[in-house]
Amino acid sequence: MSRLSRALLYLVLAIILLSGSFPVGESAIGVNWGTISFHRLKPSTVVDLLKENKIKRVKLFDADQGALAALMGSGIEVMIGISNEMLSALSSSTDASDLWVRQNVSRYVVKGGADIRYVAVGNEPFLTSYSGQFQSFVVPALLNLQQSLVKANLAGYVKLVVPCNADAYESSLPSQGAFRPELTQIMTQLVSFLNSNGSPFVVNIYPFLSLYGNSDFPQDYAFFEGSTHPVTDGSNVYYNAFDGNFDTLVAALNKLGYGQMPIVIGEVGWPTDGAIGANLTAARVFNQGLINHVLSNKGTPLRPGVPPMDIYLFGLLDEGAKSVLPGNFERHWGIFSFDGQAKYALNLGLGNRLLKNAKNVEYLPSRWCVADPIKDLTNVANHLRIACSAADCTTLNYGGSCNEIGAKGNISYAFNSFYQLHMQNAQSCDFDGLGMVTFLDPSVGDCRFPVGVNDHKSSLAFRSCHRWTTIWTSILGGMWFSLML
Secondary structure: OOHHHHHHHHHHHHHHHHHOOOOOOOOEEEEEEOOOOOOOOOHHHHHHHHHHOOOOEEEEOOOOHHHHHHHOOOOOEEEEEEOHHHHHHHHHOHHHHHHHHHHHHHOOOOOOOOEEEEEEEOOOOOOHHHOOOOHHHHHHHHHHHHHHHHHOOOOOOOEEEOOEEHHHEEOOOHHHOEEOHHHHHHHHHHHHHHHHOOOOEEEEOOHHHHHHHOOOOOHHHHOOOOOOOOEEEOOEEEOOHHHHHHHHHHHHHHHOOOOOOOEEEEEEOOOOOOOOOOOHHHHHHHHHHHHHHHHOOOEEOOEEOOOOOEEEEOOOEOOOOOOOOOOHHHHOOOOEOOOOOEOOOOOOOOOOOOOOOOOOOOEOOOOEEEEOOOOOOOOOHHHHHHHHHHOOOHHHOOOOOOOOOHHHHHHHHHHHHHHHHOOOOHHHHOOOOOEEEEOOOOOEOOEOOOOOEOOOOHHHHHHHHHHHHHHHHHHHOHHHHHHHO
16 A cells, blocks of 8 residues: 555545444344343353344353353354452452453454453443442453453453443433443543544443333333324434433543544343233334344434444343343343243344244243142241242233232242242242142143253252242232232
């Protein structure tokens, strides 16, 4: 290339940068693969599910060794996560960050290995409910981890990001968006770091939570079908909450001088159970509307023609052992049920018209535990408390898919959940003689009585999550059981 040609090329690049133009590329659809489940599919089965559905990007909430090993050689791009609880150690010691990178990145980013593209440093560490407990660790942890990636010769390939909740910014109108005042300084440092290292800003946007938490929120504004309650912001009109939220972030970044920063949606989705408005129809309409909207490349009023760089649907699978403190819907975000079966028709825009189910799932035998119909169930409450403090009974609550199956149906569902959790151990269906094993599926309508999957890690998941479900049960006390009975 001649000096003149090179000079012209640099001039063109400079004009593009100064004009604030975006590189226009098609958004990629990925998924969040959470693993807080009583019944975990084998990682290899999940990776096969991703490949079968042509999903090329996946986000993990940790550096799960089983998942990363299964992803090796798959060609799927991976974002791995670091928990908020690890930020303190990583912020104070380069030895700790070096060790973490060696154990969780370097060992997998090899020929034929896992294609790790991002490391998510913390998960919504600026969430208001954390009262700033992780805030001071974020940037120091980023700097240490960046040094560690440089040492490992991976800094040019693996990018550090910080997934933020949408409560990091606020405004009554999108164009007036600004980060929370107490976050201005740290956000300035964060976006400067991201910009210097070629990383996008990652944000989680949940219109469902806006609808769930506010009875005055217009229901149609949460979806993409148009709204009778649009938001007018000067010459711009917003017909859905997603665009309004996204542009609020764009405006907030612009106030810091980074209005052109690429944005990735780290989590977005709609649950199918556990609350009013959380159902299969609403989840399908929202997720299909979102995918169609993003892949149309229409963009938003503040970024016309430029949709998010990537979006990661939340989530891939239901996670039946998640804490339900935010709401019972927390266990029902998956586009697939815990066993990898599609919940509804969804076109991801990746080449398949519909979702394809997981194959070769190793189910336990087709048998269920139910309440013995000839026994007196007067004194069953304590057994229900034990069953639901360990297993998942969230579908029995108001708004759930099993809310209207009657008192005996509720008891049977609780018994069966406990029985499947314990891998169909005969003693786990005793309940002082009130339970019995049946080979006739007791499912009723949309209320599915599950059969567990044969995975040796299920018991491990049970032990790690039992504490949270017990806390939840103790908090709600008798209210849970008055709903059931």
